Amino acid sequence: MAFDPTVSIAVIAIYLLITLGVGLLAWRRYPPVSFEDFVLAKRKIHWFTGFWSAAAAQFSALSFMGFIAFYYKFGVAGYVAILGMYLFLTCSMYYFIADKAWKLGKRFGHITPADVLGEYFSSKYYRYLVGIALILALVPYLQVQYAGVGILLDIATGGLVPFWLGGLILYIIMLAYTWAGGMRSVVWTDTIQGIIMLGAMLFGGFTLVFLIQGGIGAAYNHILEKIGPEFFTIPDRTGVWKWDYLLAWAIPVGLGWILHPHMWARLYYFERGHVVKYYPFVAGFIEYLLQTGGWIVVLAGVLILPNVSPDQYLLMTYRMYFPTVLFGLIAAAGLAAMMSSAAAQNHAVGMVVTRDIIHTAEANVSDRTEVLITRIAIAVVGFIAYLTAVFGYSLLLTSGAAAASLATASILPQIATAMYGVSRIGPVKLTKEGAIGGSFAGLIITLVLFLSPTLSKSIGLYPGIWGLAANIAAFIVVSAFTKTAVDELKAIEWKRTTEIPITIFEEREK
Protein backbone atom coordinates (compact mmCIF):
# COMPACT_ATOMS: atom_id res chain seq x y z
CA MET A 1 0.00 0.00 0.00
CA ALA A 2 1.12 3.60 -0.65
CA PHE A 3 2.87 5.00 2.40
CA ASP A 4 2.44 8.65 3.37
CA PRO A 5 4.89 9.64 6.12
CA THR A 6 3.00 12.82 7.07
CA VAL A 7 -0.09 10.81 8.05
CA SER A 8 2.02 8.41 10.05
CA ILE A 9 3.83 11.30 11.79
CA ALA A 10 0.48 12.94 12.65
CA VAL A 11 -0.86 9.74 14.25
CA ILE A 12 2.33 9.27 16.27
CA ALA A 13 2.32 12.91 17.37
CA ILE A 14 -1.26 12.59 18.64
CA TYR A 15 -0.30 9.47 20.57
CA LEU A 16 2.72 11.20 22.15
CA LEU A 17 0.60 14.18 23.20
CA ILE A 18 -2.00 11.90 24.80
CA THR A 19 0.71 10.04 26.73
CA LEU A 20 2.27 13.25 27.93
CA GLY A 21 -1.16 14.54 28.93
CA VAL A 22 -2.02 11.43 30.96
CA GLY A 23 1.36 11.45 32.69
CA LEU A 24 0.99 15.09 33.65
CA LEU A 25 -2.63 14.58 34.72
CA ALA A 26 -1.49 11.96 37.22
CA TRP A 27 0.99 14.48 38.58
CA ARG A 28 -1.64 17.26 38.84
CA ARG A 29 -4.13 15.04 40.64
CA TYR A 30 -1.67 13.31 42.97
CA PRO A 31 1.51 15.38 43.25
CA PRO A 32 4.13 13.24 45.06
CA VAL A 33 4.55 14.36 48.67
CA SER A 34 7.36 12.09 49.83
CA PHE A 35 10.11 9.81 48.54
CA GLU A 36 7.99 6.67 49.06
CA ASP A 37 5.13 8.38 47.26
CA PHE A 38 7.39 9.31 44.34
CA VAL A 39 8.88 5.83 43.93
CA LEU A 40 6.06 3.49 45.08
CA ALA A 41 2.91 5.66 45.06
CA LYS A 42 2.66 4.99 48.84
CA ARG A 43 2.09 1.26 48.08
CA LYS A 44 -1.50 2.12 47.21
CA ILE A 45 -1.79 1.06 43.58
CA HIS A 46 -5.07 -0.48 42.43
CA TRP A 47 -4.84 -4.01 41.03
CA PHE A 48 -6.06 -3.07 37.56
CA THR A 49 -3.53 -0.32 36.87
CA GLY A 50 -0.91 -2.25 38.84
CA PHE A 51 -1.09 -5.34 36.64
CA TRP A 52 -1.21 -3.36 33.42
CA SER A 53 1.75 -1.32 34.53
CA ALA A 54 3.71 -4.47 35.38
CA ALA A 55 2.83 -5.97 31.99
CA ALA A 56 3.65 -2.77 30.13
CA ALA A 57 6.93 -2.36 32.00
CA GLN A 58 7.72 -5.87 30.79
CA PHE A 59 6.56 -5.16 27.21
CA SER A 60 9.31 -3.23 25.62
CA ALA A 61 11.28 -2.83 22.45
CA LEU A 62 12.11 -6.47 23.07
CA SER A 63 8.51 -7.62 23.03
CA PHE A 64 7.54 -5.41 20.11
CA MET A 65 10.51 -5.97 17.82
CA GLY A 66 13.28 -8.00 19.48
CA PHE A 67 11.28 -11.15 20.24
CA ILE A 68 9.60 -11.07 16.85
CA ALA A 69 13.01 -10.70 15.25
CA PHE A 70 13.90 -13.85 17.11
CA TYR A 71 10.91 -15.83 15.79
CA TYR A 72 11.56 -14.53 12.31
CA LYS A 73 15.16 -15.67 12.42
CA PHE A 74 14.87 -18.95 14.31
CA GLY A 75 11.26 -20.08 13.78
CA VAL A 76 9.45 -22.00 16.47
CA ALA A 77 12.67 -22.50 18.44
CA GLY A 78 12.61 -18.75 19.09
CA TYR A 79 8.98 -18.85 20.20
CA VAL A 80 9.58 -21.82 22.51
CA ALA A 81 12.65 -20.12 23.96
CA ILE A 82 10.84 -16.84 24.67
CA LEU A 83 7.42 -18.10 25.74
CA GLY A 84 8.82 -21.10 27.62
CA MET A 85 11.27 -18.82 29.35
CA TYR A 86 8.60 -16.34 30.35
CA LEU A 87 5.67 -18.62 31.09
CA PHE A 88 7.58 -21.20 33.04
CA LEU A 89 10.60 -19.53 34.55
CA THR A 90 9.48 -15.93 35.05
CA CYS A 91 5.95 -16.85 36.14
CA SER A 92 7.26 -19.58 38.46
CA MET A 93 9.60 -17.04 39.95
CA TYR A 94 6.57 -14.80 40.61
CA TYR A 95 4.86 -17.76 42.23
CA PHE A 96 7.77 -18.58 44.53
CA ILE A 97 8.81 -15.05 45.45
CA ALA A 98 6.10 -12.39 44.88
CA ASP A 99 4.03 -12.85 48.03
CA LYS A 100 7.11 -13.27 50.22
CA ALA A 101 8.59 -10.04 48.88
CA TRP A 102 5.28 -8.21 49.42
CA LYS A 103 5.06 -9.37 53.06
CA LEU A 104 8.69 -8.53 53.84
CA GLY A 105 8.25 -5.16 52.12
CA LYS A 106 5.19 -4.41 54.24
CA ARG A 107 6.97 -5.30 57.41
CA PHE A 108 10.41 -3.84 56.82
CA GLY A 109 9.71 -1.09 54.27
CA HIS A 110 11.83 -2.52 51.43
CA ILE A 111 11.77 -0.76 48.08
CA THR A 112 14.71 -2.14 46.08
CA PRO A 113 16.48 -5.52 45.87
CA ALA A 114 19.49 -3.90 47.57
CA ASP A 115 17.25 -3.02 50.54
CA VAL A 116 16.49 -6.71 50.95
CA LEU A 117 20.06 -7.93 50.56
CA GLY A 118 21.75 -5.12 52.49
CA GLU A 119 19.46 -5.75 55.44
CA TYR A 120 19.52 -9.54 55.36
CA PHE A 121 23.29 -9.77 55.12
CA SER A 122 23.80 -6.71 57.38
CA SER A 123 26.17 -4.88 55.07
CA LYS A 124 26.01 -1.41 53.66
CA TYR A 125 28.84 -2.25 51.24
CA TYR A 126 26.76 -5.05 49.85
CA ARG A 127 23.93 -2.57 49.39
CA TYR A 128 26.26 -0.39 47.31
CA LEU A 129 27.43 -3.37 45.26
CA VAL A 130 23.91 -4.57 44.50
CA GLY A 131 22.76 -1.04 43.65
CA ILE A 132 25.65 -0.56 41.22
CA ALA A 133 25.26 -4.06 39.72
CA LEU A 134 21.57 -3.44 39.06
CA ILE A 135 22.25 -0.06 37.47
CA LEU A 136 24.85 -1.78 35.26
CA ALA A 137 22.22 -4.39 34.35
CA LEU A 138 19.53 -1.79 33.65
CA VAL A 139 21.48 0.60 31.45
CA PRO A 140 21.81 -1.83 28.49
CA TYR A 141 18.14 -2.70 28.92
CA LEU A 142 17.24 0.99 28.87
CA GLN A 143 19.51 1.44 25.88
CA VAL A 144 17.37 -1.15 24.08
CA GLN A 145 14.31 1.08 24.42
CA TYR A 146 16.05 4.12 22.95
CA ALA A 147 17.44 2.02 20.11
CA GLY A 148 13.98 0.55 19.49
CA VAL A 149 12.35 3.98 19.31
CA GLY A 150 15.10 5.17 16.99
CA ILE A 151 14.49 2.27 14.59
CA LEU A 152 10.73 2.58 14.84
CA LEU A 153 10.53 6.30 14.14
CA ASP A 154 13.03 5.96 11.33
CA ILE A 155 10.80 3.41 9.56
CA ALA A 156 7.47 4.95 10.57
CA THR A 157 8.40 8.37 9.23
CA GLY A 158 10.09 7.12 6.07
CA GLY A 159 13.48 8.35 7.33
CA LEU A 160 12.27 11.90 8.17
CA VAL A 161 13.04 11.34 11.86
CA PRO A 162 16.54 9.81 12.06
CA PHE A 163 17.65 7.29 14.70
CA TRP A 164 19.28 9.88 17.01
CA LEU A 165 16.29 12.23 16.94
CA GLY A 166 13.78 9.44 17.63
CA GLY A 167 15.64 8.44 20.80
CA LEU A 168 15.91 12.08 21.88
CA ILE A 169 12.13 12.63 21.48
CA LEU A 170 11.47 9.59 23.67
CA TYR A 171 13.91 10.90 26.28
CA ILE A 172 12.36 14.36 26.51
CA ILE A 173 8.70 13.30 26.68
CA MET A 174 9.28 10.46 29.08
CA LEU A 175 11.48 12.59 31.31
CA ALA A 176 8.78 15.28 31.52
CA TYR A 177 6.12 13.08 33.05
CA THR A 178 8.42 10.81 35.04
CA TRP A 179 10.14 13.81 36.59
CA ALA A 180 6.84 15.36 37.55
CA GLY A 181 4.63 12.53 38.75
CA GLY A 182 7.01 9.65 39.60
CA MET A 183 5.51 6.18 39.97
CA ARG A 184 1.88 7.29 39.62
CA SER A 185 2.50 8.98 36.26
CA VAL A 186 4.47 5.94 35.12
CA VAL A 187 1.64 3.57 36.17
CA TRP A 188 -1.11 5.61 34.50
CA THR A 189 0.74 5.96 31.22
CA ASP A 190 1.83 2.30 31.39
CA THR A 191 -1.79 1.19 31.68
CA ILE A 192 -2.86 3.00 28.54
CA GLN A 193 0.29 1.96 26.70
CA GLY A 194 -0.06 -1.71 27.68
CA ILE A 195 -3.65 -1.90 26.44
CA ILE A 196 -2.76 -0.19 23.14
CA MET A 197 0.22 -2.47 22.61
CA LEU A 198 -1.61 -5.73 23.25
CA GLY A 199 -4.60 -4.70 21.13
CA ALA A 200 -2.35 -3.73 18.23
CA MET A 201 -0.32 -6.92 18.30
CA LEU A 202 -3.34 -9.22 18.34
CA PHE A 203 -5.34 -7.21 15.83
CA GLY A 204 -2.32 -6.77 13.55
CA GLY A 205 -1.26 -10.41 13.73
CA PHE A 206 -4.65 -11.93 12.98
CA THR A 207 -5.47 -9.40 10.26
CA LEU A 208 -2.16 -9.97 8.49
CA VAL A 209 -2.25 -13.76 8.60
CA PHE A 210 -5.72 -13.85 7.04
CA LEU A 211 -4.88 -11.10 4.57
CA ILE A 212 -1.61 -12.57 3.35
CA GLN A 213 -1.88 -16.33 3.94
CA GLY A 214 -5.62 -17.03 4.21
CA GLY A 215 -5.47 -18.25 7.83
CA ILE A 216 -3.13 -19.74 10.42
CA GLY A 217 -3.38 -23.36 9.21
CA ALA A 218 -2.75 -22.25 5.64
CA ALA A 219 0.28 -20.24 6.79
CA TYR A 220 1.77 -23.36 8.41
CA ASN A 221 1.27 -25.34 5.23
CA HIS A 222 2.85 -22.65 3.04
CA ILE A 223 5.88 -22.40 5.32
CA LEU A 224 6.26 -26.18 5.43
CA GLU A 225 6.28 -26.21 1.62
CA LYS A 226 8.60 -23.25 1.04
CA ILE A 227 10.99 -23.23 4.01
CA GLY A 228 10.58 -26.80 5.22
CA PRO A 229 9.92 -28.45 8.59
CA GLU A 230 13.09 -27.00 10.14
CA PHE A 231 11.20 -23.75 10.74
CA PHE A 232 9.12 -25.70 13.27
CA THR A 233 11.78 -27.76 14.99
CA ILE A 234 14.48 -27.54 17.59
CA PRO A 235 17.36 -27.25 16.78
CA ASP A 236 16.31 -24.40 14.52
CA ARG A 237 17.26 -23.94 10.87
CA THR A 238 20.46 -22.04 11.74
CA GLY A 239 21.57 -24.79 14.14
CA VAL A 240 22.23 -22.31 16.99
CA TRP A 241 19.29 -23.15 19.21
CA LYS A 242 19.92 -26.65 20.39
CA TRP A 243 18.22 -27.70 23.62
CA ASP A 244 21.27 -27.28 25.86
CA TYR A 245 21.90 -23.74 24.59
CA LEU A 246 18.21 -22.89 24.79
CA LEU A 247 17.99 -23.94 28.43
CA ALA A 248 21.26 -22.25 29.34
CA TRP A 249 19.84 -19.07 27.81
CA ALA A 250 16.32 -19.31 29.23
CA ILE A 251 17.31 -19.92 32.87
CA PRO A 252 19.37 -16.78 33.57
CA VAL A 253 17.25 -14.59 31.32
CA GLY A 254 13.85 -15.82 32.53
CA LEU A 255 14.76 -15.60 36.19
CA GLY A 256 16.29 -12.16 35.77
CA TRP A 257 13.33 -10.04 34.64
CA ILE A 258 11.82 -9.74 38.11
CA LEU A 259 15.16 -8.87 39.70
CA HIS A 260 15.41 -5.62 37.77
CA PRO A 261 14.51 -2.80 40.18
CA HIS A 262 11.60 -1.56 38.04
CA MET A 263 9.93 -4.99 38.16
CA TRP A 264 10.92 -5.62 41.78
CA ALA A 265 9.26 -2.36 42.89
CA ARG A 266 6.07 -3.67 41.27
CA LEU A 267 5.96 -6.48 43.82
CA TYR A 268 5.52 -3.86 46.56
CA TYR A 269 3.18 -1.28 45.13
CA PHE A 270 -0.17 -3.11 45.34
CA GLU A 271 -2.58 -1.91 47.96
CA ARG A 272 -4.17 -5.35 48.32
CA GLY A 273 -1.75 -8.15 49.04
CA HIS A 274 -3.91 -10.98 47.72
CA VAL A 275 -3.49 -9.53 44.27
CA VAL A 276 0.15 -10.68 44.13
CA LYS A 277 -1.05 -14.30 44.28
CA TYR A 278 -2.46 -13.78 40.79
CA TYR A 279 0.81 -12.41 39.43
CA PRO A 280 1.87 -15.65 37.67
CA PHE A 281 -1.45 -15.98 35.89
CA VAL A 282 -1.97 -12.36 34.87
CA ALA A 283 1.63 -11.75 33.82
CA GLY A 284 1.73 -15.07 31.97
CA PHE A 285 -1.62 -14.56 30.25
CA ILE A 286 -0.86 -11.08 28.94
CA GLU A 287 2.60 -12.14 27.77
CA TYR A 288 1.13 -15.25 26.13
CA LEU A 289 -1.34 -13.16 24.13
CA LEU A 290 1.36 -10.72 23.13
CA GLN A 291 3.92 -13.31 22.09
CA THR A 292 1.41 -15.44 20.23
CA GLY A 293 0.25 -12.33 18.36
CA GLY A 294 3.89 -11.76 17.44
CA TRP A 295 4.34 -15.35 16.31
CA ILE A 296 1.30 -15.02 14.07
CA VAL A 297 2.80 -11.88 12.50
CA VAL A 298 5.84 -14.00 11.64
CA LEU A 299 3.70 -16.78 10.18
CA ALA A 300 1.96 -14.15 8.07
CA GLY A 301 4.97 -12.50 6.49
CA VAL A 302 8.09 -14.65 6.70
CA LEU A 303 7.61 -15.88 3.15
CA ILE A 304 6.89 -12.41 1.78
CA LEU A 305 9.86 -10.69 3.42
CA PRO A 306 12.48 -13.41 3.82
CA ASN A 307 15.58 -11.18 3.87
CA VAL A 308 15.02 -8.04 5.92
CA SER A 309 16.87 -7.07 9.09
CA PRO A 310 15.13 -9.12 11.83
CA ASP A 311 14.61 -6.07 14.08
CA GLN A 312 12.81 -4.29 11.24
CA TYR A 313 10.69 -7.21 10.06
CA LEU A 314 7.56 -6.38 12.04
CA LEU A 315 7.26 -2.77 10.98
CA MET A 316 8.17 -3.49 7.37
CA THR A 317 5.38 -6.08 7.16
CA TYR A 318 2.81 -3.73 8.64
CA ARG A 319 3.95 -0.90 6.40
CA MET A 320 3.54 -3.06 3.30
CA TYR A 321 0.01 -4.24 4.04
CA PHE A 322 -1.77 -1.65 6.18
CA PRO A 323 -3.09 1.80 5.20
CA THR A 324 -0.88 4.55 6.62
CA VAL A 325 -3.32 5.57 9.38
CA LEU A 326 -3.47 1.99 10.64
CA PHE A 327 0.27 1.62 10.30
CA GLY A 328 0.69 4.84 12.29
CA LEU A 329 -1.48 3.36 15.05
CA ILE A 330 0.62 0.19 15.10
CA ALA A 331 3.79 2.27 15.23
CA ALA A 332 2.26 4.25 18.11
CA ALA A 333 1.60 0.94 19.88
CA GLY A 334 5.26 0.07 19.42
CA LEU A 335 6.21 3.41 20.89
CA ALA A 336 3.85 2.64 23.76
CA ALA A 337 5.71 -0.58 24.46
CA MET A 338 9.08 1.10 24.47
CA MET A 339 8.08 4.21 26.36
CA SER A 340 6.36 2.24 29.10
CA SER A 341 9.48 0.19 29.77
CA ALA A 342 11.83 3.13 29.36
CA ALA A 343 9.84 5.22 31.83
CA ALA A 344 9.67 2.37 34.35
CA GLN A 345 13.37 1.59 34.00
CA ASN A 346 14.49 5.18 34.10
CA HIS A 347 12.36 5.84 37.15
CA ALA A 348 13.82 2.71 38.80
CA VAL A 349 17.40 3.77 38.14
CA GLY A 350 16.68 7.08 39.87
CA MET A 351 15.17 5.17 42.77
CA VAL A 352 18.22 2.89 43.08
CA VAL A 353 20.69 5.78 42.99
CA THR A 354 18.86 7.56 45.80
CA ARG A 355 17.85 4.62 47.93
CA ASP A 356 20.82 2.28 47.55
CA ILE A 357 23.66 4.73 47.20
CA ILE A 358 22.80 8.20 48.55
CA HIS A 359 20.52 7.04 51.37
CA THR A 360 22.97 4.29 52.39
CA ALA A 361 25.82 6.78 52.62
CA GLU A 362 23.79 9.42 54.45
CA ALA A 363 20.57 8.32 56.13
CA ASN A 364 19.59 11.82 57.27
CA VAL A 365 18.71 13.23 53.87
CA SER A 366 15.30 14.92 53.84
CA ASP A 367 12.43 13.47 51.85
CA ARG A 368 12.38 16.51 49.60
CA THR A 369 16.06 16.21 48.80
CA GLU A 370 15.67 12.49 48.07
CA VAL A 371 12.92 13.22 45.55
CA LEU A 372 15.10 15.87 43.91
CA ILE A 373 18.10 13.51 43.74
CA THR A 374 15.90 10.81 42.22
CA ARG A 375 14.67 13.22 39.55
CA ILE A 376 18.20 14.32 38.67
CA ALA A 377 19.37 10.69 38.53
CA ILE A 378 16.49 9.86 36.20
CA ALA A 379 17.57 12.67 33.87
CA VAL A 380 21.29 11.87 33.93
CA VAL A 381 21.14 8.06 33.63
CA GLY A 382 18.43 8.32 30.97
CA PHE A 383 20.66 10.58 28.93
CA ILE A 384 23.64 8.23 29.30
CA ALA A 385 21.48 5.32 28.09
CA TYR A 386 20.33 7.45 25.16
CA LEU A 387 23.94 8.22 24.21
CA THR A 388 24.97 4.56 24.43
CA ALA A 389 22.06 3.68 22.14
CA VAL A 390 23.08 6.28 19.57
CA PHE A 391 26.76 5.34 19.60
CA GLY A 392 26.70 1.64 20.41
CA TYR A 393 23.48 0.07 19.18
CA SER A 394 23.39 -3.74 19.02
CA LEU A 395 20.68 -6.29 18.15
CA LEU A 396 17.73 -5.61 20.47
CA LEU A 397 17.40 -9.05 21.94
CA THR A 398 21.10 -9.40 22.62
CA SER A 399 21.18 -6.34 24.90
CA GLY A 400 17.89 -7.10 26.66
CA ALA A 401 18.74 -10.71 27.41
CA ALA A 402 22.19 -9.68 28.61
CA ALA A 403 20.61 -7.23 31.03
CA ALA A 404 18.30 -9.85 32.53
CA SER A 405 21.02 -12.46 32.85
CA LEU A 406 23.37 -9.94 34.52
CA ALA A 407 20.73 -9.39 37.20
CA THR A 408 20.33 -13.14 37.73
CA ALA A 409 24.05 -13.81 37.88
CA SER A 410 24.55 -10.96 40.35
CA ILE A 411 21.88 -11.56 42.96
CA LEU A 412 19.51 -14.49 42.37
CA PRO A 413 21.04 -16.96 44.89
CA GLN A 414 21.23 -14.24 47.56
CA ILE A 415 17.66 -13.06 46.97
CA ALA A 416 16.41 -16.65 47.20
CA THR A 417 18.15 -17.18 50.55
CA ALA A 418 16.72 -13.93 51.92
CA MET A 419 13.17 -14.63 50.74
CA TYR A 420 13.22 -18.09 52.32
CA GLY A 421 15.12 -17.06 55.45
CA VAL A 422 17.96 -19.49 54.75
CA SER A 423 21.04 -19.05 56.93
CA ARG A 424 23.00 -22.19 56.08
CA ILE A 425 23.40 -24.69 53.27
CA GLY A 426 24.21 -28.08 54.75
CA PRO A 427 27.08 -27.56 57.18
CA VAL A 428 28.05 -24.18 55.69
CA LYS A 429 26.80 -21.06 57.45
CA LEU A 430 26.11 -18.36 54.87
CA THR A 431 28.08 -15.19 55.48
CA LYS A 432 28.08 -11.57 54.45
CA GLU A 433 31.43 -12.05 52.71
CA GLY A 434 30.07 -15.10 50.90
CA ALA A 435 27.10 -13.11 49.59
CA ILE A 436 29.33 -10.25 48.42
CA GLY A 437 31.86 -12.68 46.89
CA GLY A 438 29.10 -14.55 45.08
CA SER A 439 27.52 -11.41 43.64
CA PHE A 440 30.90 -10.06 42.62
CA ALA A 441 31.93 -13.33 40.95
CA GLY A 442 28.60 -13.62 39.10
CA LEU A 443 28.75 -10.04 37.88
CA ILE A 444 32.38 -10.16 36.74
CA ILE A 445 32.18 -13.55 35.01
CA THR A 446 29.05 -12.56 33.12
CA LEU A 447 30.45 -9.18 32.10
CA VAL A 448 33.76 -10.67 30.96
CA LEU A 449 32.02 -13.33 28.87
CA PHE A 450 29.67 -10.81 27.29
CA LEU A 451 32.53 -8.48 26.48
CA SER A 452 34.69 -11.22 24.96
CA PRO A 453 32.54 -13.15 22.48
CA THR A 454 35.51 -15.32 21.45
CA LEU A 455 36.06 -16.55 24.99
CA SER A 456 32.35 -17.03 25.44
CA LYS A 457 32.10 -19.06 22.24
CA SER A 458 35.02 -21.28 23.19
CA ILE A 459 33.45 -22.09 26.58
CA GLY A 460 30.04 -22.71 25.01
CA LEU A 461 26.53 -22.18 26.42
CA TYR A 462 25.21 -18.75 27.37
CA PRO A 463 27.36 -16.37 29.51
CA GLY A 464 24.61 -15.77 32.09
CA ILE A 465 24.50 -19.43 33.12
CA TRP A 466 28.26 -19.39 33.87
CA GLY A 467 27.81 -16.22 35.88
CA LEU A 468 25.03 -17.82 37.90
CA ALA A 469 27.12 -20.93 38.52
CA ALA A 470 30.09 -18.76 39.59
CA ASN A 471 27.87 -16.84 42.00
CA ILE A 472 26.53 -20.00 43.66
CA ALA A 473 30.00 -21.56 43.93
CA ALA A 474 31.65 -18.42 45.31
CA PHE A 475 28.74 -17.81 47.71
CA ILE A 476 29.18 -21.23 49.30
CA VAL A 477 32.99 -21.46 49.18
CA VAL A 478 33.63 -17.95 50.54
CA SER A 479 30.98 -18.53 53.23
CA ALA A 480 32.80 -21.68 54.31
CA PHE A 481 35.99 -19.71 54.96
CA THR A 482 34.59 -16.54 56.51
CA LYS A 483 32.94 -15.76 59.80
CA THR A 484 30.33 -12.98 59.60
CA ALA A 485 27.38 -15.37 59.37
CA VAL A 486 23.81 -14.31 58.73
CA ASP A 487 22.12 -13.60 62.05
CA GLU A 488 20.09 -16.76 62.68
CA LEU A 489 17.45 -14.92 64.68
CA LYS A 490 16.97 -12.54 61.82
CA ALA A 491 16.68 -15.45 59.38
CA ILE A 492 13.98 -17.01 61.56
CA GLU A 493 12.14 -13.70 61.84
CA TRP A 494 12.17 -13.25 58.05
CA LYS A 495 11.01 -16.80 57.49
CA ARG A 496 8.16 -16.39 59.95
CA THR A 497 7.13 -13.11 58.39
CA THR A 498 6.70 -14.82 55.03
CA GLU A 499 4.63 -17.58 56.63
CA ILE A 500 1.99 -15.23 58.02
CA PRO A 501 -1.14 -15.00 55.85
CA ILE A 502 -1.56 -11.81 53.82
CA THR A 503 -5.00 -11.34 55.43
CA ILE A 504 -3.33 -10.73 58.80
CA PHE A 505 -1.10 -8.03 57.28
CA GLU A 506 -4.08 -6.31 55.72
CA GLU A 507 -6.11 -6.38 58.93
CA ARG A 508 -3.25 -4.98 60.98
CA GLU A 509 -2.70 -2.17 58.56
CA LYS A 510 -6.30 -0.94 58.79
Place this chain on the structure above:
Amino acid sequence: MVDLVELDFEKYRDIIEEYKRKRRLMSAGVIALILLYLPLASFVSTKIEPMIFGWPFYAFYSIILVPLITLAYFLFLGYYEVKLDREIAEKMKGGVR
Protein backbone atom coordinates in the same frame (compact mmCIF):
# COMPACT_ATOMS: atom_id res chain seq x y z
CA MET B 1 5.19 -0.77 58.15
CA VAL B 2 3.21 -3.61 59.64
CA ASP B 3 4.08 -4.65 63.19
CA LEU B 4 3.97 -8.40 63.83
CA VAL B 5 6.27 -8.48 66.85
CA GLU B 6 3.73 -9.60 69.41
CA LEU B 7 2.46 -12.52 67.32
CA ASP B 8 3.27 -15.75 69.10
CA PHE B 9 4.48 -17.83 66.19
CA GLU B 10 4.93 -21.04 68.15
CA LYS B 11 1.27 -20.96 69.09
CA TYR B 12 0.32 -21.18 65.43
CA ARG B 13 3.03 -23.63 64.40
CA ASP B 14 0.59 -26.41 63.47
CA ILE B 15 -1.64 -24.11 61.46
CA ILE B 16 1.32 -22.65 59.59
CA GLU B 17 2.78 -26.10 58.94
CA GLU B 18 -0.53 -27.14 57.39
CA TYR B 19 -0.45 -24.05 55.19
CA LYS B 20 3.11 -24.79 54.11
CA ARG B 21 2.31 -28.43 53.37
CA LYS B 22 -0.55 -27.50 51.06
CA ARG B 23 1.54 -24.87 49.35
CA ARG B 24 4.38 -27.32 48.80
CA LEU B 25 1.97 -29.67 47.07
CA MET B 26 0.87 -26.90 44.74
CA SER B 27 4.50 -25.98 44.01
CA ALA B 28 5.10 -29.53 42.84
CA GLY B 29 2.48 -28.89 40.16
CA VAL B 30 4.38 -25.83 38.91
CA ILE B 31 7.57 -27.84 38.64
CA ALA B 32 5.71 -30.66 36.87
CA LEU B 33 4.48 -28.17 34.27
CA ILE B 34 8.00 -26.94 33.60
CA LEU B 35 9.04 -30.53 33.02
CA LEU B 36 6.05 -31.08 30.75
CA TYR B 37 7.09 -28.21 28.52
CA LEU B 38 10.79 -28.66 28.09
CA PRO B 39 11.74 -32.33 27.59
CA LEU B 40 8.50 -33.35 25.92
CA ALA B 41 8.70 -30.41 23.59
CA SER B 42 12.17 -31.58 22.73
CA PHE B 43 10.90 -35.09 22.03
CA VAL B 44 8.06 -34.04 19.78
CA SER B 45 10.13 -31.46 17.97
CA THR B 46 11.45 -34.13 15.64
CA LYS B 47 7.97 -35.28 14.65
CA ILE B 48 6.13 -32.49 12.88
CA GLU B 49 3.37 -34.77 11.52
CA PRO B 50 0.48 -35.27 11.95
CA MET B 51 -1.28 -31.96 11.53
CA ILE B 52 -3.88 -30.96 14.11
CA PHE B 53 -6.45 -28.38 12.91
CA GLY B 54 -3.99 -27.50 10.15
CA TRP B 55 -1.14 -27.01 12.63
CA PRO B 56 1.93 -29.25 12.88
CA PHE B 57 1.62 -31.29 16.07
CA TYR B 58 4.68 -29.73 17.63
CA ALA B 59 3.40 -26.21 17.10
CA PHE B 60 -0.03 -27.12 18.46
CA TYR B 61 1.55 -28.74 21.50
CA SER B 62 3.94 -25.94 22.36
CA ILE B 63 1.83 -22.95 21.34
CA ILE B 64 -1.70 -23.93 22.35
CA LEU B 65 -1.88 -26.98 24.56
CA VAL B 66 0.86 -26.64 27.14
CA PRO B 67 0.67 -22.83 27.61
CA LEU B 68 -3.09 -22.93 28.14
CA ILE B 69 -2.87 -25.80 30.64
CA THR B 70 -0.17 -23.86 32.46
CA LEU B 71 -2.15 -20.64 32.55
CA ALA B 72 -5.22 -22.50 33.80
CA TYR B 73 -3.09 -23.98 36.58
CA PHE B 74 -1.70 -20.58 37.55
CA LEU B 75 -5.24 -19.18 37.67
CA PHE B 76 -6.33 -22.05 39.89
CA LEU B 77 -3.27 -21.49 42.10
CA GLY B 78 -4.13 -17.82 42.54
CA TYR B 79 -7.70 -18.63 43.55
CA TYR B 80 -6.72 -21.55 45.80
CA GLU B 81 -3.96 -19.69 47.59
CA VAL B 82 -6.10 -16.67 48.37
CA LYS B 83 -8.78 -19.00 49.75
CA LEU B 84 -6.17 -20.86 51.81
CA ASP B 85 -4.69 -17.60 53.06
CA ARG B 86 -8.08 -16.44 54.34
CA GLU B 87 -8.81 -19.79 55.98
CA ILE B 88 -5.51 -19.86 57.82
CA ALA B 89 -5.93 -16.24 58.92
CA GLU B 90 -9.35 -17.12 60.29
CA LYS B 91 -7.91 -20.03 62.26
CA MET B 92 -5.13 -17.86 63.63
CA LYS B 93 -7.59 -15.22 64.76
CA GLY B 94 -9.59 -17.92 66.50
CA GLY B 95 -6.47 -18.90 68.39
CA VAL B 96 -5.50 -15.39 69.47
CA ARG B 97 -8.62 -13.51 70.36
